Structure formats: structure tokens, C-alpha cells
Amino acid sequence: MIWQIEFVVLLMVLICGIGAITVKDLLGAAILFGAYSFMMCLLWAIMGAVDVAFTEASVGAGVSTVLFVAAVFRTSRRTSD
Amino acid sequence: MKTPAILIVFVFGSLLVLSTLDFPPWGDPAAPASVHVSPHYIEQAMAETSVPNIVTAVLADYRGYDTLFETIVIFTAGVACLFLLRIFRRIEPESRMYRHIPTGITLRITKPVSPPLETAEFERIDLMWVPYDLVVKTACRLIVPFSQLFALYVIAHGHHSPGGGFQGGVILGASIILYAISNNMRASLVRFNEKLAVLLCGLGVLIYAGTGAAAILLGANYLDYGALSEILGADAIAARSFGILMVEIGVGITVMAVMVHLYYSLASAGRHDEGL
Numbered sequence: 001m002i003w004q005i006e007f008v009v010l011l012m013v014l015i016c017g018i019g020a021i022t023v024k025d026l027l028g029a030a031i032l033f034g035a036y037s038f039m040m041c042l043l044w045a046i047m048g049a050v051d052v053a054f055t056e057a058s059v060g061a062g063v064s065t066v067l068f069v070a071a072v073f074r075t076s077r078r079t080s081d
Numbered sequence: 082m083k084t085p086a087i088l089i090v091f092v093f094g095s096l097l098v099l100s101t102l103d104f105p106p107w108g109d110p111a112a113p114a115s116v117h118v119s120p121h122y123i124e125q126a127m128a129e130t131s132v133p134n135i136v137t138a139v140l141a142d143y144r145g146y147d148t149l150f151e152t153i154v155i156f157t158a159g160v161a162c163l164f165l166l167r168i169f170r171r172i173e174p175e176s177r178m179y180r181h182i183p184t185g186i187t188l189r190i191t192k193p194v195s196p197p198l199e200t201a202e203f204e205r206i207d208l209m210w211v212p213y214d215l216v217v218k219t220a221c222r223l224i225v226p227f228s229q230l231f232a233l234y235v236i237a238h239g240h241h242s243p244g245g246g247f248q249g250g251v252i253l254g255a256s257i258i259l260y261a262i263s264n265n266m267r268a269s270l271v272r273f274n275e276k277l278a279v280l281l282c283g284l285g286v287l288i289y290a291g292t293g294a295a296a297i298l299l300g301a302n303y304l305d306y307g308a309l310s311e312i313l314g315a316d317a318i319a320a321r322s323f324g325i326l327m328v329e330i331g332v333g334i335t336v337m338a339v340m341v342h343l344y345y346s347l348a349s350a351g352r353h354d355e356g357l
Contacts, residue, residue, distance in 0.1 A: 054235075055251075
């Protein structure tokens, strides 16, 4: 695998992870968390764990983002802290 | 309070990163994890289970107990969310919203009469947020059947390609969630109601555990699918492959039902009337 691509993906994982816990907008945090999951999925695929990548893509980036958005829809969009 | 917390996280994070230096290199064939049972799986999985995807063979056959309890964990999580989120008391909303379909005018009826006004001309819509979008509705109507077909393919083709019960179940659940989002929750509840979802949660675990129990009844160990060859009329190796397919179907049903139920509960705040 080309190491530059791996490095960029790893950097994106870090950025999305830190972004997801720091942004005040919870909807944005849910989207960032989905992006984080998708980047992790790419990392799994790079390392050859295709089954894990598939699970990460469907559960992490797919359904859990929807569940977060549904929870935000029913609660509030801003964090209190 | 915040600075010590960040300091503690930083210290323990760097300890974790430092401990990874002791790990064997990635993909090392001499790593302790790769010399114990992995060679047996890699060399014998095809001969013993006739499943080309070793991951599926290990997941559902060699480590069947592990996956059985993973399924039970999902089932338990679904039941826990049912008790935590679900509000069984029925609250009738103070007003109802209707859309007059030919003109697109929205009506708000306060103190509604008990049977909802649902005719060919009036369509009930949610109180909170319902932009009418023909494009989204039509596009999702096209996507939903194909994604369901893809989910069935993922479950059934897990023997040969990446995929299996967990992924296929999630995709199947996601297709129903997509239907609920693109139309509305009431339309989705008509086709996939809560009773069915809870029933399927248990049915999936029952299929998995029942496949294992059938092996006991035929005189083998629990989850030893090779014993099913007497029922299936195939040899023991093919029976293990069929057994894997059966437990994957069980896993898929449970995962799908839990995902849908979780979405219904979250998006309607536990009332299962109207949602996202």
C-alpha cells in the first residue's frame, strides 16, 4: 500500500476524532463521527481486514450515524459544556 | 478540573502508545497470535467446512460460541433499549396536521376527531418537521428494494466474500430505516410494526441456538453442525457449511430487528407514533 495515502487517512482519523469531541454542534459531531468511522473502515481495508472494514462501514458509518441524528432530532443540537 | 483530566488522558494515552512498541510487527507470521491455532484454520478451513472465506468459518463454526453470545449481546441490548426508551402510555397529540394532496395545502386540526381523517385527498403528516419532497421519496423507493436484495446477498454470500449475518442484517435494517426516513414513521410502522420487530429479535437468537441444539439432539456437541448431515442429507463437511448459513441467517434477523426497533424508539422518543 502507498504509505502517503495511509498517512493521510490516519491524519483524517485523528482530525475527525478530535473534531467529533470538540465541536459544540451535536449534529456536526454525529457527522464527524460518521466520517471518523469511514476513515477507520478505509484503514481496516488497507490492513487487509475486509470483513471488519465492511462491518465498520455498515454499522459505524451507516446505522450509528442515523441513530445519532435521530437522538439529536429528539433532544437538543447544542451541548451544554 | 479540566487540566488534570487532560493530563491524565495524555499520560495514559502515551502509555498505551508506548506499549504498542512491544507488539510484534504487523503481519508477522511468527507472532504469538499467528502460531497457535491460526495455521490450522488457514490450512484446514476449506477441507473441514468447505467455506472459502476463512473469516466466516472461524466466526460461525470454530468460534460458534463467541458469535452466539455476540448475538445474545445484541438481543439483550435491544431489549434493554426497549425498556429504557419505550413509553407505553399513549398520548394523543392536541392537534393533527393534514396535507391536501391535490393542492398541497397543509391543514392543522385542533381537537381532532378520534378516527384520523385519511382519504385519497388528505394525507396525515407529522407535527414536527415534514418537508414534502417528491425527489427524496421516489429515489428512496428505488433504492430500498435493491439495498434489501444486496443485504440478502451479503448474508447468503458470506461464505465466499466479505460479509455475513452482522453486516447483512445491518444493511437490511438500514433499508427499512431509509424507508421510514423517506416516507414517514407511520407508513413504515404499517409494514414493519413493533410487534414484528420484537418477535424477530428473539427469533434470530432462537434460530442460532436451535441450530446448536439440533446438533445435540443428533448426538454431537452443541453447535457441531457436522451432525446435521443426517437431516440435510449431505455429508458432514457440506452440513457444516449449511449450519454456518443457518446461524448467519439467525444473526441477520436479530441484528435487523434490533436496528429497526432502536431507530423507531430513538426517532419517536419512545412513543412509536411519529418521528424523523
